[in-house]
Amino acid sequence: MSHLDNIPSTPGKYKPDKAFRFNSSAASSSLSKLTLYSTLFLSVLLFFLLLLSSPSSPPSPRRHLSSGSHHTSLSLSHKLIRKSARPRSTTGHTVLVTGAAGFVGTHVSLALKRRGDGVLGLDNFNHYYDPTLKRARQKILEKAGVFIVEGDINDKGLLQQLFDAVLFTHVMHLAAQAGVRYAMQNPGSYVHSNIAGFVNLLEVSKSANPQPAIIWASSSSVYGLNSKVLFSEKDRTDQPASLYAATKKAGEEIAHTYNHIYGLSITGLRFFTVYGPWGRPDMAYFFFTKDIMKGKTITVYESPDKGSVARDFTYIDDIVKGCLGALDTAKKSTGSGGKKRGPAQLRIFNLGNTSPVPVSTLVSILEKILKVKAKKKVMPLPRNGDVEFTHANITLAMTELGYKPATDLEAGLKKFVRWYFSFYSGSKKKSS
Numbered sequence: 001m002s003h004l005d006n007i008p009s010t011p012g013k014y015k016p017d018k019a020f021r022f023n024s025s026a027a028s029s030s031l032s033k034l035t036l037y038s039t040l041f042l043s044v045l046l047f048f049l050l051l052l053s054s055p056s057s058p059p060s061p062r063r064h065l066s067s068g069s070h071h072t073s074l075s076l077s078h079k080l081i082r083k084s085a086r087p088r089s090t091t092g093h094t095v096l097v098t099g100a101a102g103f104v105g106t107h108v109s110l111a112l113k114r115r116g117d118g119v120l121g122l123d124n125f126n127h128y129y130d131p132t133l134k135r136a137r138q139k140i141l142e143k144a145g146v147f148i149v150e151g152d153i154n155d156k157g158l159l160q161q162l163f164d165a166v167l168f169t170h171v172m173h174l175a176a177q178a179g180v181r182y183a184m185q186n187p188g189s190y191v192h193s194n195i196a197g198f199v200n201l202l203e204v205s206k207s208a209n210p211q212p213a214i215i216w217a218s219s220s221s222v223y224g225l226n227s228k229v230l231f232s233e234k235d236r237t238d239q240p241a242s243l244y245a246a247t248k249k250a251g252e253e254i255a256h257t258y259n260h261i262y263g264l265s266i267t268g269l270r271f272f273t274v275y276g277p278w279g280r281p282d283m284a285y286f287f288f289t290k291d292i293m294k295g296k297t298i299t300v301y302e303s304p305d306k307g308s309v310a311r312d313f314t315y316i317d318d319i320v321k322g323c324l325g326a327l328d329t330a331k332k333s334t335g336s337g338g339k340k341r342g343p344a345q346l347r348i349f350n351l352g353n354t355s356p357v358p359v360s361t362l363v364s365i366l367e368k369i370l371k372v373k374a375k376k377k378v379m380p381l382p383r384n385g386d387v388e389f390t391h392a393n394i395t396l397a398m399t400e401l402g403y404k405p406a407t408d409l410e411a412g413l414k415k416f417v418r419w420y421f422s423f424y425s426g427s428k429k430k431s432s
């Protein structure tokens with residue numbers, strides 16, 4: 001019987017047997033051997049335990065920043081955050097882009113990063129539309145050196161941590177619950193993102209020292225039932241036709257308040273039906289393309305008097321130029337740490353194409369590009385929040401931002417369709 005047989009698996013419960021106690025020399029030599037073997041055994045045990053508990057690969061950075069985060073992952077995230085937000089030169093801006101994995105957010109983030117600004121993204125990757133598209137956009141941004149923190153603009157603690165980690169010169173606020181018709185299905189999501197989330201962001205921004213300048217996405221939908229064309233920034237916007245429009249209009253009023261009380265410099269951009277590569281699948285041009293290719297019938301709205309419903313469709317690259325123009329001409333906020341120190345800039349601009357196209361023409365262009373005849377069902381515009389017509393007057397944006405749209409609908413749709421096929425054939429190849 002070896003000594004090892006006397007060592008139980010739970011060392012704390014080991015009791016020496018009587019034979020050892022009466023033979024002192026045998027006992028002492030046995031004891032020293034026992035100590036040696038115990039130490040050896042424990043060392044081996046400890047080695048294996050350590051081996052099992054240690055990760056096989058280094059910890060991946062967490063997308064969430066929260067007070068409960070593990071120290072290592074938190075500092076890793078902080079490193080990524082600072083690196084992403086650092087401009088290439090001292091003249092570059094440091095921009096927080098909310099909704100960075102969204103359609104406009106991705107394009108704007110890339111453009112800012114490419115020209116040398118520091119960009120930190122924030123996005124909650126919600127499931128309003130296929131999140132795999134958002135993840136694909138995130139990959140492109142990561143390759144370009146833009147890190148996206150995964151979180152919600154309603155999370156004040158998270159925003160505070162980001163503002164503590166980085167001194168943002170600008171916030172490009174593009175996170176929103178978009179879509180006009182979906183507001184009838186899920187009204188709460190519009191209040192949550194477009195009102196509560198916006199207020200939360202402004203609260204943290206106004207307390208920052210120095211305060212950043214804010215540029216944010218309003219919408220052409222604020223013109224609502226306005227029948228005067230072209231739509232000018234001076235026109236009335238108190239007749240929204242959808243809850244979406246009402247929340248964007250509320251955003252404009254909220255912006256006024258924060259500018260007035262806290263000296264935040266705020267620029268609102270009224271986007272007119274933005275389309276293009278990496279676009280939103282809930283928009284008509286996108287799902288028309290998908291349905292036409294599948295041979296599914298599409299519904300084309302017409303006005304109650306059988307006239308055409310039209311939109312001032314605006315290509316994404318033009319919108320990006322407008323966003324950068326707004327950022328570059330934004331003056332500094334005047335307040336700091338929640339106190340106003342003087343009057344601050346408050347602006348609102350239309351970013352449209354000044355060339356409305358009937359939805360029926362949009363369909364004809366798609367048929368031509370896709371070389372497929374659409375199956376159409378024409379029906380009167382339902383009362384679902386849609387307006388009959390949009391047409392932007394862009395004089396103000398041209399003068400003050402140097403904005404000059406350059407892409408007509410056919411050229412823009414060609415680029416969209418090219419992207420659509422390369423993206424979706426790529427996804428199919430990957431999944432098969």
Ligand SMILES: O=C(O)[C@H]1O[C@H](OP(=O)(O)OP(=O)(O)OC[C@H]2O[C@@H](n3ccc(=O)[nH]c3=O)[C@H](O)[C@@H]2O)[C@H](O)[C@@H](O)[C@H]1O
Nearest residue numbers: 178179219220221271272273283284299300301309359386
């Ligand atoms: O400028 C904006 O502020 C908004 O632009 C976009 O809204 P809209 O201009 O309504 O775009 P979109 O849905 O593509 O419908 C296009 C046209 O197709 C018609 N339409 C639509 C669906 C359908 O089945 N049939 C149809 O004819 C429909 O009647 C419409 O005439 C953004 O989604 C919104 O988030 C907001 O940013």
